[in-house]
Amino acid sequence: MKSIAVVYHSASGVTHSLANAIQQGASTIYNAQGAVEVNAYRIQPEHIHQGRFIAQDMLDNISKADAIIFGSPTYMGSISAQFKAFVDASSEIWFSGGWTNKIAAAFTVGSYYSGDQLSTIQYLQTLAGQHGMLWAGLDGKGLKENNVVNNSGAQSGLITYTQNSKVPSDALLTARYLGERVARLACQ
Numbered sequence: 001m002k003s004i005a006v007v008y009h010s011a012s013g014v015t016h017s018l019a020n021a022i023q024q025g026a027s028t029i030y031n032a033q034g035a036v037e038v039n040a041y042r043i044q045p046e047h048i049h050q051g052r053f054i055a056q057d058m059l060d061n062i063s064k065a066d067a068i069i070f071g072s073p074t075y076m077g078s079i080s081a082q083f084k085a086f087v088d089a090s091s092e093i094w095f096s097g098g099w100t101n102k103i104a105a106a107f108t109v110g111s112y113y114s115g116d117q118l119s120t121i122q123y124l125q126t127l128a129g130q131h132g133m134l135w136a137g138l139d140g141k142g143l144k145e146n147n148v149v150n151n152s153g154a155q156s157g158l159i160t161y162t163q164n165s166k167v168p169s170d171a172l173l174t175a176r177y178l179g180e181r182v183a184r185l186a187c188q
């Protein structure tokens with residue numbers, strides 16, 4: 001069975017709504033061994049002590065997945081400090097190459113249409129590169145074939161923004177599609 005981890009930080013719940021849609025999308029994919037297993041891990045305040053991410057169990061479980069999808073709200077043009085604490089803790093895994101050749105993808109949201117969310121995705125792409133992971137962006141052809149509207153036009157990862165503290169409906173569709181795509185790639 002293939003498994004996917006969605007690891008994210010969300011202070012006020014918007015990134016969480018995208019993580020849910022990604023999880024739903026990934027859960028629709030089956031291979032000969034059955035459904036793809038999808039586990040979501042939300043970084044919580046109690047996982048961080050004196051600035052350090054300390055939830056070793058969570059890191060161990062994430063490391064068992066075939067693909068990892070990273071999600072963070074855009075804070076000041078980058079990932080949130082909470083997500084960075086998780087990232088820094090992953091340096092222990094870097095030493096053993098534990099995430100090498102796993103599939104990676106990413107999503108982010110900001111309150112502005114163009115609030116530098118691309119910097120967040122590009123940082124997460126760098127993180128994946130540091131770990132020797134294989135990057136899965138959003139493929140334009142697949143989006144079209146699945147009738148998904150990706151209004152932001154971002155293809156390196158899912159980028160969206162908030163309207164009245166929610167993401168537009170096309171972003172949720174795109175999130176579902178990203179989940180499906182990563183699950184399909186994990187099965188290949």
Ligand SMILES: Cc1cc2nc3c(=O)[nH]c(=O)nc-3n(C[C@H](O)[C@H](O)[C@H](O)COP(=O)(O)O)c2cc1C
Nearest residue numbers: 010011012013014015073075076077110111112115
């Ligand atoms: C400290 C801080 C910095 C932020 N910086 C940005 C930013 O650079 N660009 C942007 O578009 N939105 C920015 N925002 C808005 C958040 O990205 C937005 O509210 C997002 O939906 C929060 O996600 P969440 O509900 O998952 O916590 C910032 C919010 C906070 C609290």
